Amino acid sequence: MLVSLSNEKIKKIVKLRDPAFRKEAGVFIVDGPREFRRAVNEGLEPIEIFYCKEYCNNEIMDMISGYLGKNEITIFEVSGKVYEKISYGNRKDGIAAVFKAVYRKFCDIKLSGQPMIIIADGVEKPGNIGALLRTADCAGIDAVILIGANTDIYNPNIIRSSTGTVFSVPCFSAQRDEVIEFLKINRFTVFSACPDAEKLYTEQDFTVPSAFIFGSEDKGVSNFWDDYSIEKIKIRMQGIADSLNVSVSAAIIIFEAVRQRSLK
Amino acid sequence: MLVSLSNEKIKKIVKLRDPAFRKEAGVFIVDGPREFRRAVNEGLEPIEIFYCKEYCNNEIMDMISGYLGKNEITIFEVSGKVYEKISYGNRKDGIAAVFKAVYRKFCDIKLSGQPMIIIADGVEKPGNIGALLRTADCAGIDAVILIGANTDIYNPNIIRSSTGTVFSVPCFSAQRDEVIEFLKINRFTVFSACPDAEKLYTEQDFTVPSAFIFGSEDKGVSNFWDDYSIEKIKIRMQGIADSLNVSVSAAIIIFEAVRQRSLK
Numbered sequence: 268m269l270v271s272l273s274n275e276k277i278k279k280i281v282k283l284r285d286p287a288f289r290k291e292a293g294v295f296i297v298d299g300p301r302e303f304r305r306a307v308n309e310g311l312e313p314i315e316i317f318y319c320k321e322y323c324n325n326e327i328m329d330m331i332s333g334y335l336g337k338n339e340i341t342i343f344e345v346s347g348k349v350y351e352k353i354s355y356g357n358r359k360d361g362i363a364a365v366f367k368a369v370y371r372k373f374c375d376i377k378l379s380g381q382p383m384i385i386i387a388d389g390v391e392k393p394g395n396i397g398a399l400l401r402t403a404d405c406a407g408i409d410a411v412i413l414i415g416a417n418t419d420i421y422n423p424n425i426i427r428s429s430t431g432t433v434f435s436v437p438c439f440s441a442q443r444d445e446v447i448e449f450l451k452i453n454r455f456t457v458f459s460a461c462p463d464a465e466k467l468y469t470e471q472d473f474t475v476p477s478a479f480i481f482g483s484e485d486k487g488v489s490n491f492w493d494d495y496s497i498e499k500i501k502i503r504m505q506g507i508a509d510s511l512n513v514s515v516s517a518a519i520i521i522f523e524a525v526r527q528r529s530l531k
Numbered sequence: 532m533l534v535s536l537s538n539e540k541i542k543k544i545v546k547l548r549d550p551a552f553r554k555e556a557g558v559f560i561v562d563g564p565r566e567f568r569r570a571v572n573e574g575l576e577p578i579e580i581f582y583c584k585e586y587c588n589n590e591i592m593d594m595i596s597g598y599l600g601k602n603e604i605t606i607f608e609v610s611g612k613v614y615e616k617i618s619y620g621n622r623k624d625g626i627a628a629v630f631k632a633v634y635r636k637f638c639d640i641k642l643s644g645q646p647m648i649i650i651a652d653g654v655e656k657p658g659n660i661g662a663l664l665r666t667a668d669c670a671g672i673d674a675v676i677l678i679g680a681n682t683d684i685y686n687p688n689i690i691r692s693s694t695g696t697v698f699s700v701p702c703f704s705a706q707r708d709e710v711i712e713f714l715k716i717n718r719f720t721v722f723s724a725c726p727d728a729e730k731l732y733t734e735q736d737f738t739v740p741s742a743f744i745f746g747s748e749d750k751g752v753s754n755f756w757d758d759y760s761i762e763k764i765k766i767r768m769q770g771i772a773d774s775l776n777v778s779v780s781a782a783i784i785i786f787e788a789v790r791q792r793s794l795k
Contacts, residue, residue, distance in 0.1 A: 305771060402779060404770030435771045469790050502786070506668030507569060507699045511782070515666060518779045519786045522766070526733045526787070 295421035305431030319350035322361030397428025398514030473524035559685035569695030583614035586625030661692025662778030737788035
């Protein structure tokens with residue numbers, strides 16, 4: 268059992284919180300049984316599993332047993348203290364694992380006949396990106412495209428707040444220019460929620476190939492998009508607030524699109 | 532300027548994070564200029580204002596100046612270190628204030644002609660309650676009723692995540708029994724999102740007096756409500772996840788109700 272916080276293995280795991288180190292190492296960390304299961308179900312490969320008996324229930328112990336004796340996976344029992352050090356946040360589920368990172372290439376993006384995608388351009392909080400991914404999963408979105416600073420899908424907070432749907436939703440990092448070209452080629456209409464839009468989101472036809480763009484929490488969608496023809500839509504605000512959380516307004520608009528499409 | 536972390540005044544402010552102390556003192560703390568403004572706009576009275584020059588912009592300084600010389604308000608300049616100690620989270624806006632608490636009585640609840648209310652029964656995370664309040668504000672909800680553990684509307688995290696809409700949305704703490712009676716008297720139909728419901732939320736008529744009930748993040752709506760006739764509705768999940776965050780599913784359903792009502 269690993270009990271020392273100064274163990275090199277443990278130090279390396281903690282360093283995986285650093286995006287640059289994560290990228291260089293080509294691995295990332297998943298904690299929590301639900302997230303672990305979803306990663307495995309989507310074909311991602313665990314390399315190392317760390318578990319802490321005092322926090323694991325039987326179901327988790329059984330799951331870990333299934334990996335015993337596999338050559339390519341090393342399993343470590345760790346003390347409560349070590350587990351608390353390597354796990355993220357304050358959930359104590361008793362399992363954390365290092366997985367091999369797999370990055371999707373933007374050129375591999377695949378679209379359905381009536382595509383619907385999300386573009387997160389400059390969304391800053393990993394928690395909001397995770398929530399967008401969770402909505403994308405439930406709404407059957409074709410792809411989520413991340414532009415800007417927070418484009419590392421293996422950020423622990425994105426994994427956590429997406430409840431592991433980040434592993435199944437086709438999620439790509441891309442540059443603005445290539446995204447613009449992609450939108451043109453595939454004849455997407457681009458929609459953006461904007462408080463001063465004239466049209467209500469419920470008056471808009473979302474049955475066309477639809478790209479929903481969301482911008483930074485503070486500044487909204489970047490000026491870069493001004494040159495691109497964007498359909499601005501609004502959610503009517505009936506109270507004192509001038510905006511909703513980005514993940515909430517995204518869900519409202521995207522599920523209106525799902526509703527409209529279900530009528531056709 | 533207050534510079535000492537061991538100053539009695541500062542210690543008392545920090546203690547306001549404790550719900551029991553807050554309740555006993557009959558005051559609560561607001562931090563951030565947006566939240567401060569919304570509290571004041573809704574008629575709440577600041578008693579003490581703490582500001583830290585190094586974090587305040589001109590706009591905030593001007594706002595604070597407006598309170599100078601008012602008998603009933605004491606203004607303290609504090610050091611950066613003290614400000615960091617009393618403010619909540621890691622936003623550094625430079626203003627925090629103690630307000631007199633005002634608790635709404637459930638018997639004072641007022642309803643519109645076509646009422647729509649939210650019941651949060653056992654929702655645990657203050658962040659989710661705050662998000663529900665923000666949605667309630669934007670959707671023009673008549674009232675939000677809190678049942679269960681987290682019913683202290685002056686929880687700093689509720690204030691923060693509601694962006695101060697907690698001060699304007701008619702928000703009440705109540706017991707289940709009195710809520711049931713209220714629902715019956717006012718002929719509410721009660722709706723609950725449930726993954727195994729047969730009816731999609733989009734197939735449901737929400738133009739009747741509607742109460743939307745949301746339960747604990749882990750266990751959903753309490754069994755207590757089994758005896759009450761509840762219309763179960765579902766959001767179709769198209770991906771690997773079996774649920775959405777409570778605040779997201781609430782927003783999807785409530786804004787579908789808003790849409791339906793706008794058609795009438």
